[in-house]
Amino acid sequence: MMDHIRQRQTTAAAAMMIVRRMFLVVLFVLLAVALALSDGGEVVVLMEDENGAMHINTSDPVHEPVFVNGVDVAQLFETVQMQASMLHQQRSVNQALRAQNEAFEAALCRRFQPTVNSIPGVGTGNSDWVGGVAASNGLIYGIPYNSASVLIIDPSATTAAAPTTTTATPTTAATPTTTATTVVDTTTINSLKSGGAKWAGGVLAHNNLIYGFPHDAEAVLIIDPSTNTVDTTTLGGIIDGGGKWISGVAASNGLIYGIPWNSPSILLVDPAANVVDTTTLFLSDANFAKWYGGAQAHNGLIFCIPRNAESVLIIDPATNATDTTTIAELPGSAAWQGGVLAENGLIYGIPFTATSVLIVHPTTNATDTTSIAGLPNGNNKWRGGVLTHNGKIIGIPRRATSVLVIDPTANTTDTTTLPVPTGTQKWYDGVLAHNGLLYGIPWLVQDLLLLPRILRSIPDEVVEMMRRRVVFVFEEFFKSLSTEVHTESARINLFIGDNAGKMQVEGLAYHTPNETPHDVMQESVWCNTHAHRRKAAKDNAPM
Incomplete structure (x- = not known):
């Protein structure tokens, strides 16, 4: 009966449309x-x-124009054509500015050579911390694995001494290094139990608290950066031991997802309700060291990078559904460890034993292991990755003798610019500070790794010179158009708001007013200089 009525209504509607x-x-x-x-x-x-x-x-279109709501259609078309011409000229100006920026960059790179820095004596070299989190107060908190203390780093206090060079040996080349000093605190939060592989990795939640994932511990570690206090009881009741989780993602829905390392389930933490769940998101994979690191893509899904697993773990925070079959048939065998969401929307897996970078396309669920290939052979090369402010991805050295630099725009890598000393298990993941410095968290070394600003901090006089040049070019550009564009407004709009006093063009950025322009660390420039290539050693350790 209802179908008959709907059919009559549809027929009547069609008839009315024909009549109209x-x-x-x-x-x-x-x-x-x-x-x-x-x-x-x-x-x-x-x-x-x-x-x-x-x-x-x-x-007669010339003398009899057509008006739509009072707008002359012919004049509107002429205006659109004029604006298209303006855009074409502006593209030419942008190309000229880009060429000038490249020339400035080359000159600055010759002046400021990049160096790898270290802060000695931070840890004991006994697997002290695994990963760290940049808090909203500007400090970095290292998650205690065997250490009885939370590592607290103050990036704003970092300075560097004069560069030195290590002595070359028959098997290794000389390595330029700099010893840095900074405020490193291992006493403020030092009441935790020593040893025990307690926690590993952490995330910053929407409530500005840091949540450390229980590796062998029975509870989630909660760090309050505003008071420098910890809570190891509220989110408890978790099975002891087992190397359960070691990384995770703070999703846009406010929940935290602990990525299974040895655990058969995903750890689900609700910071608002102070609830932890280890049973709802259960997986059938009983492998060890399954996934490490992940990222929430623009489509809202979380993609977890496989280490020993042979598939990408996909989590849908909207439904809490999981998927380990769509992106499968990957090699496993500790191929990658860590993943980073790049500005282009793709996710990049950091090579651990693999000789290529894993690229995951979240929109198509496709993977690519050929576009960025040809990396050195060897096990345990890099562990964990960090996205820098200029869009490049940094791989933290575990056993590799250089920092891995991935350029997602060009699909290239650099393993020579930033060499590091040899060693088997040096740092465990890294953290980008708010001021652009990047820190590698000590694992089996005592030194804190400190990398220069990837954003190229430039001295004041160069900033002013480039800013004047940009203003001049834009003024000349607008004058040539013979339009009623106010060049003064154009000039002011280039340097207002968050960009007041600085300019950012093609990955270049300049120091903020509260930074000392002539500090050694702040004049570090990310240049394409060449150091000696090192041979990565082999290590089959599970972590």
Whole structure:
């Protein structure tokens, strides 16, 4: 009965549409005839074509313009053409500025050579911390694995001494290094149990608290950066031991997802309700060291990078559904460890034993292991990755003798610019500070790794010179257009708001007012200089 009624309604609606169109056609014809008879043969024709588009034509478009809601259509078209010409000229200006920026960059790179720095004596070299988190107060908190203390780093207090060079040996080249000093605190939060592989990795939640994932511990570690206190009881009741989780993602829905390392389930933490769940998101994979690191893509899904697993773990925070079959048939065998969401929307897996970077396309669920390949052979090369402010991805050395630099735009890598000393298990993941410095968290070394700003901090005089040049070019550009564009407004808009006093063009950025322009660390420039390539050693340790 209802279907019959719907069919009659559909038929009636179609009939009404036909009547309306016939009425419009008749109306347009009558109007055209009336205009022709009343205006000496000058005709305005309104017609509908076969695609349903309406056309309005006059017999003399130059002297008889068409107005739509008071807007002259012909003049509007001329304006659009003029704006298109302006955009074309602006592209030419941008290309010229880009070439000048590249020249400035080359000159600055010759002046400021990049160096790898270290802060000695931070840890004991006994697997002290695993990963760290940059808190909203500007400090970095290292998650205690065997250490009884939370590592607290103050990036704003970092300075560097004069560069030195290590002595070359028959098997290794000389390595330029710099010893840095900074405020490193291992006493403020030092009441935790020593040893025990307690926690590993952490995330900053929407409530500005840091949550450390229980590796062997029975509870989630909660760090309050505002008070420098910890809580190891509220989110407890978790099975002891087992190397359960070691990384995770703070999702946009406010929940935290602990990525399974040895655990058969995903750790689900609700910071708002102070609830922890280890049973809802259960997986059948009983492998060890399954996934490490992940990222929430622009489509809202979380993609976890496989280490020993042979598939990418996909988590849908909207439904808490999991998927380990869509992106499968990967090699496993500790191929990658850590993943980073790049600015282009793709996710990049950091090579651990693999000789290529894993690229995951979240929109198509495709993977790519050939575009960025040809990396050195060897096990345990890099562990964990960090996205820098200029869009490059940094791989933290575990056993590799250089920092891995991935350029997602060019699909290239650099393993020579930033060499590091040899060693088997040096740092465990890294953290990008708010001021652009990047820190590698000590694992089986005592030194804290400190990398220069990837954003190229430039001295004041260079900033002012480039800013004047940009203002001049834009003023000349607008003058050449003969339009009513106010160049003063254009000049002011280039340097207001968050960009006041600095300029950012093509990955270049300049120090903020509260930074000392001539500090050694702040004048570090990310240049394409070449150091000696090192051979990565082999290590089959599970972590």
